Amino acid sequence: MFAADALRETPALLKLDLYCKGARLDASCTEGGIAGRGLLRTRAGLGSGLEAVLPGGLWTNIPVLEPFAQRSPYTIRREGDGLWLDYAGERLAALTLSPRPAWYDAQTGSGKPMTRVGTLQGTYLGVYPAKVCDYWVEQPEKTNCHFCSVGLNLGVDDASEKSVEEVLEVVRAARRESGITYVDFNTGHYEGDTYLDILEPYLRRIKQETGLLLGVQTPPHHDLKRYDHLRALGVNRVSFCFEIFDRARFREVCPGKDAHYGLDRYLDAIRYCATLSSKGPSSEPWVTNGEIIAGLEPPESSIRAINWITKVGAIPTVCVFRPLRGTDYEDLDPPDAEALVPVFARLYDACMLAGLPIGCAPNIHVSLVLLPEECASLSSRRYYLQSLKLAAMKTVFGAQYRRRLRRHDPPAPRA
Ligand code: SF4
Known part of the structure; x- marks a missing residue:
């Protein structure tokens, strides 16, 4: 302890x-x-x-x-x-x-509770806009990732289908009342790789009408050119959750992902997307995340994943395994925090050594993970020059972002 x-x-x-x-x-x-x-x-x-x-x-x-x-x-x-x-x-x-905004108790014009369309995770809005991940309904046997609770959530706390208008209505309420700067879209696996087709109408409208930062977390599409298109559309973040870097453990924990994609397709997509930051609209920042779960493989393997992700120019997102009620892994023990300290210290060190843009986006506080920049105090190393560079980037980016938002949401004219 x-x-x-x-x-x-x-x-x-x-x-x-x-x-x-x-x-x-x-x-x-x-x-x-x-x-x-x-x-x-x-x-x-x-x-x-x-x-x-x-x-x-x-x-x-x-x-x-x-x-x-x-x-x-x-x-x-x-x-x-x-x-x-x-x-x-x-x-x-x-x-x-965390403050409960008034929109948490409001309904959309179509009569859905707004929290069944999107919820705040820290200070950003998370939306899971489509039906349940196909792994949860696969026949003859489910192939869901064993830690996952998504198939338990849908239809309980979440509405299964959400129209673009409903999502836009909730985004506007969250922008107005909660000051969100970022909307994150998340889907599971759909047969035929349809997840980006499903998300694009939402992304296009929200970017056009609000200018907010947008992120997408889906499986890796087989056509990597689709990510050039997302970049051109003004999407700011793509995230690929391969969860586990150890190949044998990946197969065991994520049977559906292993059968339909394989670990290498995740890694190829991360590597490809990390090259796109210099290729899209310069006014739109772009980051690529590789997401893993610490506590389901040895800490050394999580550290190898962090090293690989940062080496290709992407930023690791490191979740901590939580044995959620009702999931296949509900009876497992949660990880030992002391064993994970080196993982999170390495998360900070690896990002700083690679010069990655961490902590630059305005007003994004994430409740479900420890962000790389939050882990500075777990590392014994200090990066004075890189810290100065990040502070300057944060200032420039914040000013750019506020200017853009004013174009979408101009202040009320003076009386
Ligand atoms: S891909 Fe795995 S983690 Fe993602 S929603 Fe499906 S079962 Fe859950």
Whole structure:
């Protein structure tokens, strides 16, 4: 177990430890229902918990529903108007619930609760616009990734079909009330590689009408030229979740992905997309992410994945395995946080050494993963020159982005 002082002094360590251990909710929190954003099961198959902001301004999603969280040394307790995080019976830190916007209780014009069209994950909007991933309905046997909860979510917390108009309505509400800067679209696998065809009408309209930053997380399309098209459309991020770098373990954990794509197709798409940043509209930033799950393969293998991703010019997204209720892996133990510290330290080091543009996008706080820039305090190395370069990029990019938004959303004329 980490010392309480280490957790107080290093918010990244606290965020990591909470992913691995979860927290118990004291009765003082649950009487009258939990406030904040509630406990919506979020997309991407790894979220389930309480959206909160830790000391140091780190947004997170704390597991509270799973059995492992009931054994956690952390307890969340209400005292007066405030929430506190206790650790092994000792008060550790104040906790702030992520704000619940008014649109969370509103409906679209078509009568759907807006949270069944999109939900906030930290400070961005996540949308899973299409039907359930085909691996969940494959015959004669499902071939879903064993950690995944997407097939459990759909139709429960999420609407299965969402029109472009409905999504646009929720995007506008989230922009107006929550100040989002980024919308992330996520799909599973669809027979015939139709996921990009499904997403493009949403992407085109939202970019044209709002100018917001857009991201796409789908399996790797067989026609890599489709990513040139996304780049030209103004998409800003593509993400490929291969989850596991160890080939034998990849086959075991992700049978559908292995059968339909194979690990190499994921790696080829990442390598290809990482070359596109200099090729599209210069006003639209572009990043490529390779996403893995730490805790389902040895830490050394996760580190090899991070090294590979950064070497080709992409940015790793490293999730922490969460044995969600109802999934095939619900009875597995969550990973040991201490064993994962070197993985997240390497995440920061590898991005800084490769000169990758981390932490430059305006107002993007992610609750479901530790971002590379959040891991600086886990590394013993300092990168003064690269930090200065990133600060300058952030300023330039922020100014560019605000100018663009003003064109879409001009301030009201003076009276
Ligand atoms: S591809 Fe795997 S992780 Fe993604 S939605 Fe399908 S089963 Fe879940």
